[in-house]
Amino acid sequence: MSETTAHSAKHTKSAGLELRAVRKDYGSNTVLHSIDLRLEPGELVCLLGPSGCGKTTALRCLAGLEEVTSGQVLIGGDEVSGTPVNRRDIGMVFQAYSLFPHMTVAKNVEFGLRMRKIPRSERTQRVAEALELVGLSGFEHRYASQLSGGQQQRVALARALVTRPRALLLDEPLSALDAKVRVHLREQIREIVTELGITTVFVTHDQEEALAISDRVAVMNGGHIEQFASPEDIYRSPASAFVADFVGVxxxxxxxxxxxxxxxxxxxxxxxxxxxxxxxxxxxxxxxxxxxxxxxxxxxxxxxxxxxxxxxxxxxxxxxxxxxxxxxxxxxxxxxxxxxxxxxxxxxxxxxxxxxxxxx
The missing domain is CATH 2.40.50.100 (RNA polymerase II/Efflux pump adaptor protein, barrel-sandwich hybrid domain)
Known part of the structure; x- marks a missing residue:
C-alpha cells in the first residue's frame, strides 16, 4: 500500500460494536444464550468455535441479517437492533465471494458507491484506492472468471472497504482457499484493517487463523462465549476445559x-x-x-x-x-x-x- 493511499483511505469513523445480552431463538431452539460481547473501535476480534456454536449467528445479528429475540445490538454506542442492514454502515465479506460475473472488477467494487449515488469522479478515485489497498491495481477490467480464488476474495474485500464503513464483518472469508493462499491473505487482511483502524469481526473455526490475527478471541460453544481474551491468554490460561481442548493440542x-x-x-x-x-x-x-x-x-x-x-x-x-x-x-x-x-x-x-x- 502506498503512503498516499494509506493516508487517503485512513479510517476516521471506526465504531465500537456491542452485543448486550443478545438471545437468538429459532422456534424452540436457542442458538445464542444472552451473550455479551464488546469491541473497542479499531479492534480486530475473532469469533472462534466449532460448527453450530453460534458464531455466524452472532455476526449476522451484528449485521442486521438476523433479528435478535432479545437484547441489544449497538454500533458506535447507538442501539441498532431495529435498523435495517443498509443503514448500519458496515462492510461484509463472506466465504462465497458473491461477485457479479457480468461486471468487471472495477464495477463490482464500485457497486456500493453507485447505490449511494456517489459522484462518478469520486467513485473512480475510491475504487482505485481500494484496489491498490488489496494489491489489485491493474485488474480493473478483468472479470471474476479471470481471477483466482484469492484474487476474487480480495475484490470482495475491496468492495466492502470502498464505502468506508464503520465496521467490517467477515464470515469464514478464507475457508474456500488453499492453505498457502489462506495464510498470505489473512496476513494481508490483518495489515489492511490495522492500517485503516477499522473495527473488525472475523468468524472462523480455524484456531491458528484466530490466534494469528486477533487482538482478542471470543471462543464460543453451544451459544455461549466460553472465554473472551487475548490470543496468548486463550492459549496459556484457558478458562475452561472446552477452551483448553479446542484451542491447540x-x-x-x-x-x-x-x-x-x-x-x-x-x-x-x-x-x-x-x-x-x-x-x-x-x-x-x-x-x-x-x-x-x-x-x-x-x-x-x-x-x-x-x-x-x-x-x-x-x-x-x-x-x-x-x-x-x-x-x-x-x-x-x-x-x-x-x-x-x-x-x-x-x-x-x-x-x-x-x-x-x-x-x-
Whole structure:
C-alpha cells in the first residue's frame, strides 16, 4: 500500500460494536444464550468455535441479517437492533465471494458507491484506492472468471472497504482457499484493517487463523462465549476445559484432585482456574505437548515407551506410551532430539497450570 493511499483511505469513523445480552431463538431452539460481547473501535476480534456454536449467528445479528429475540445490538454506542442492514454502515465479506460475473472488477467494487449515488469522479478515485489497498491495481477490467480464488476474495474485500464503513464483518472469508493462499491473505487482511483502524469481526473455526490475527478471541460453544481474551491468554490460561481442548493440542491424562492441584501419578500440577470439585475427585487433566519434556531416568516423573515421532520442521512431536498411567502422550520438542520407536524414555512435567474436566 502506498503512503498516499494509506493516508487517503485512513479510517476516521471506526465504531465500537456491542452485543448486550443478545438471545437468538429459532422456534424452540436457542442458538445464542444472552451473550455479551464488546469491541473497542479499531479492534480486530475473532469469533472462534466449532460448527453450530453460534458464531455466524452472532455476526449476522451484528449485521442486521438476523433479528435478535432479545437484547441489544449497538454500533458506535447507538442501539441498532431495529435498523435495517443498509443503514448500519458496515462492510461484509463472506466465504462465497458473491461477485457479479457480468461486471468487471472495477464495477463490482464500485457497486456500493453507485447505490449511494456517489459522484462518478469520486467513485473512480475510491475504487482505485481500494484496489491498490488489496494489491489489485491493474485488474480493473478483468472479470471474476479471470481471477483466482484469492484474487476474487480480495475484490470482495475491496468492495466492502470502498464505502468506508464503520465496521467490517467477515464470515469464514478464507475457508474456500488453499492453505498457502489462506495464510498470505489473512496476513494481508490483518495489515489492511490495522492500517485503516477499522473495527473488525472475523468468524472462523480455524484456531491458528484466530490466534494469528486477533487482538482478542471470543471462543464460543453451544451459544455461549466460553472465554473472551487475548490470543496468548486463550492459549496459556484457558478458562475452561472446552477452551483448553479446542484451542491447540492437549494431552488428556487421568488424575485426582488434591488441595494443591491435580495429581498425575506422583506429580501434582497447579490448576488454571479454581474448581468446586472436591479433593479426591477423579478428573482428566489437559496438558500441552510443549509442557512435557524428556528427562534422565533419575529425574523422570514418569516412564514410557516411544510409539511414534513426527518431524514438524524446527520441532518434533513424539508419542510416548506411559506405563504408569496406561495412556499415551504427545511430547513437543526440538527436532534435533530424536528417539527410536520402542525406546524407553523418562518424562517430566513443566510446573505450568493445567485445565481439568470431570471424568465422563
Amino acid at each position: 492437549s494431552n488428556k491424562l487421568p488424575g485426582v484432585l488434591t488441595g494443591q492441584g491435580v495429581q498425575l501419578h506422583q506429580t501434582t500440577l497447579p490448576l488454571v482456574t479454581s474448581t468446586q470439585l472436591a479433593a479426591g475427585t477423579s478428573v482428566t487433566a489437559l496438558v500441552r505437548p510443549e509442557h512435557i519434556a524428556f528427562a534422565a531416568s533419575v529425574d523422570a516423573q514418569l516412564h514410557g515407551t516411544v510409539v511414534s515421532s513426527g518431524f514438524l520442521g524446527s520441532l518434533r512431536r513424539t508419542v510416548v506410551r506411559l506405563d504408569e498411567l496406561e495412556t499415551e502422550v504427545a511430547v513437543q520438542h526440538h527436532a534435533n532430539e530424536r528417539f527410536e520407536i520402542g525406546e524407553t524414555v523418562g518424562l517430566r512435567f513443566a510446573e505450568v497450570p493445567v485445565a481439568i474436566r470431570a471424568e465422563d
